[in-house]
Amino acid sequence: MASLPSSDYIIIGGGTSGLVVANRLSENPDVQVLVLEAGKDLSADPRVNIPALFTTLAGSDADWQYKSVPQPSLEGRSIPEPQGKALGGSSAINGQAFIAPAQSDIDAWEKLGNPGWNWAKLVPSYRKSYTLIPPSDQATLEHLGIDWINDEYRGTEGPIKVSFPGLLQNPLCKAWIDAFRGLNKVTNGDPFSGNSIGGYSNTATVDPETKTRSYSYSGYGAPASQRPNVRILSEAKVLKIQFAKTSTGAVRATGVQAVVDGKVVTITAEKEVVLAAGVFNTPKLLELSGIGDKKLLDHHGISVQVDLPGVGENFQDHLMTGMSYEVVDGVMTGDPLMRQEPEALALAQQLYFEHKAGPLTIGGMQSHAFMPTPDIASLLDKLPGSREPKDSEFYNTVRSILESPDGSSGAWLIFLAQANLHEGGDSFVGKQLLPENFASLACIQSHPFSRGATHISSADIDAPPNIDPRYLSHPADLEIFARHVQALETKLRHAKQLEPFFKPDGKRNHPDSFHVGDLNVAKKYILDTATTAYHGCGTAAMLPREKGGVVDPRLVVYGTENLRVVDASIFPLIPRGNILSSVYAVAERAADIIKGR
Numbered sequence: 001m002a003s004l005p006s007s008d009y010i011i012i013g014g015g016t017s018g019l020v021v022a023n024r025l026s027e028n029p030d031v032q033v034l035v036l037e038a039g040k041d042l043s044a045d046p047r048v049n050i051p052a053l054f055t056t057l058a059g060s061d062a063d064w065q066y067k068s069v070p071q072p073s074l075e076g077r078s079i080p081e082p083q084g085k086a087l088g089g090s091s092a093i094n095g096q097a098f099i100a101p102a103q104s105d106i107d108a109w110e111k112l113g114n115p116g117w118n119w120a121k122l123v124p125s126y127r128k129s130y131t132l133i134p135p136s137d138q139a140t141l142e143h144l145g146i147d148w149i150n151d152e153y154r155g156t157e158g159p160i161k162v163s164f165p166g167l168l169q170n171p172l173c174k175a176w177i178d179a180f181r182g183l184n185k186v187t188n189g190d191p192f193s194g195n196s197i198g199g200y201s202n203t204a205t206v207d208p209e210t211k212t213r214s215y216s217y218s219g220y221g222a223p224a225s226q227r228p229n230v231r232i233l234s235e236a237k238v239l240k241i242q243f244a245k246t247s248t249g250a251v252r253a254t255g256v257q258a259v260v261d262g263k264v265v266t267i268t269a270e271k272e273v274v275l276a277a278g279v280f281n282t283p284k285l286l287e288l289s290g291i292g293d294k295k296l297l298d299h300h301g302i303s304v305q306v307d308l309p310g311v312g313e314n315f316q317d318h319l320m321t322g323m324s325y326e327v328v329d330g331v332m333t334g335d336p337l338m339r340q341e342p343e344a345l346a347l348a349q350q351l352y353f354e355h356k357a358g359p360l361t362i363g364g365m366q367s368h369a370f371m372p373t374p375d376i377a378s379l380l381d382k383l384p385g386s387r388e389p390k391d392s393e394f395y396n397t398v399r400s401i402l403e404s405p406d407g408s409s410g411a412w413l414i415f416l417a418q419a420n421l422h423e424g425g426d427s428f429v430g431k432q433l434l435p436e437n438f439a440s441l442a443c444i445q446s447h448p449f450s451r452g453a454t455h456i457s458s459a460d461i462d463a464p465p466n467i468d469p470r471y472l473s474h475p476a477d478l479e480i481f482a483r484h485v486q487a488l489e490t491k492l493r494h495a496k497q498l499e500p501f502f503k504p505d506g507k508r509n510h511p512d513s514f515h516v517g518d519l520n521v522a523k524k525y526i527l528d529t530a531t532t533a534y535h536g537c538g539t540a541a542m543l544p545r546e547k548g549g550v551v552d553p554r555l556v557v558y559g560t561e562n563l564r565v566v567d568a569s570i571f572p573l574i575p576r577g578n579i580l581s582s583v584y585a586v587a588e589r590a591a592d593i594i595k596g597r
Helices: 016-025 051-056 103-111 119-129 138-143 171-182 216-225 278-288 294-299 342-355 376-382 389-403 475-492 519-529 580-595
Strands: 002-012 033-036 130-132 160-162 198-201 230-233 237-245 251-260 263-275 319-326 367-371 410-415 438-445 453-455 466-468 563-565
Touching: 002 016, 002 251, 016 033, 016 216, 016 230, 016 580, 033 251, 103 119, 103 389, 119 130, 119 580, 160 216, 171 198, 171 367, 216 230, 237 263, 237 278, 263 278, 263 580, 278 453, 319 475, 319 519, 376 389, 376 475, 410 475, 438 475, 475 519
Parallel strands: 002 033, 002 263, 033 230, 130 160, 263 563
Antiparallel strands: 198 367, 237 251, 251 263, 319 438, 367 410, 410 438, 453 466
């Protein structure tokens, strides 16, 4: 077996978090950093760089193409679980929405047993990761209702460029804001203050000058790769982490075994091994390397380094669903592009390449809202099985967030195209595209009570993990989720500012979507259509070891001296909304911790 030159730090995973940590550690020219990424370098790929083409990436060569085991609570469906397999990881293939968590979400991390991990301490890390560039003209600011930016929380010097994708030419952006004003539910503050609720025009990780995706590789990885003390290797598959026993009884990560250029090599880590392989591959590599539940490792014939039953447990994710409504003639949507109509493609390409304008500049969504469930306390009190003594701390923590004045149990959004979720397949837009044009009103869970797990299915590195999210396994989740689906139909669609854009007798994406105003139909609709919002986290949780934790507040894996986890796997509790901003913040904080700050 050959060996490669050693590095001070070996980072496993050149994704959203791994490249942040690589960039920050290599700011010290005396530190040698090696990044090993299993996926390809797709930094020149138009599917990655052009915002609207994100819908082509799930299920492609840029995705690990994992799927869940059949989910009993979703009619036995197996749910695709997209994970970025490329430099930049999931930040290279997502819909680019840049959404803020709530203060109560992050404060809960500290309350669950992680001193120093609270909102006030993490705000600087959020700010450090991005630069918010608002529209320069007053007309667009007014059209999008942007009067809430608070400079105390706004990132102004970070590597990730963040802008508002909503356009003056899109009347639905203004109708969204006006509708929430009419409902008295427009945002009550800057979402990044951590204390807002209501509807607003959201930001996205799109560079407003180039109209290209701004992501972990473009913002952090590419600049770091120019430094002589950094090596970033793509298509480099780590097989396992290597350990040596120490005199204290702990184990020390000495390096990794990996496949580089088709050859199995060993690489020595002089200081630390840093795991940033993502919510499924981080626990997978821990288990393949001998860290996990002893019973599982024994079953697969893997030598146990650290008996740590929490590895792969505590998996949390957001489910999403939506209804697609046919729009009136003249409203521009993404449907013609998704159908690859020649005229629409030609016009969109001309607008994009000649003017940096048009539909190709926009990713997943432009309009968003954090919404509560009315009387949620009494709803939870009435539900059977809502109190779980064996898990009371987690249940009570989630419940306290939902019941707080700024608590949101769901997020609402509008997607300017059809979303045929009932077809399954690898993409939420479906494969059988209808000939009409649509706008989709959708909702995403904020704080599910259900938790699942992901574990190795074999000792073979190429065997996909056994992913069981246990979606809707807690009865409260379906009750809460269904009320949001119902409200989208009964309240939002009929808001006088939005209703004129939908054809009164127009087509929809699913037969049941005409009847979701009935709570029982809304529940059935969820069971038939809900899919992941692609926000998985928590599988190497930062919690006390006796509570199922995998890493301590310094992100060091229990039982080891120098193995850390720095990705979304460490989240003890899923925050509201898209988790991208929090992955960046955690990675920034992780780099500071490793540096000893």
